[in-house]
Amino acid sequence: xxxxxxxxxxAAPGTPGTGEDVCPRCGGTGTIRDGECANCGGTGKVIEGxxxx
Numbered sequence: 001x002x003x004x005x006x007x008x009x010x011a012a013p014g015t016p017g018t019g020e021d022v023c024p025r026c027g028g029t030g031t032i033r034d035g036e037c038a039n040c041g042g043t044g045k046v047i048e049g050x051x052x053x
Contacts, residue, residue: 008039008046019050 003013008025011018022028023040036042 004041006039006041006043006046010046010048013047015047017049017051018047020045021048022046 025039026037030044
């Protein structure tokens, strides 16, 4: 079963041409103001496209 996407994800984990990066909203902590970061779903990581032209 595929992992659900978080709002900050560009694609599903494992998608070719993507990689993990630190969530820009919470700085990788997974929390904002003592609550779960909605951008990364509390993981502190987002999936983003890499490379590009």
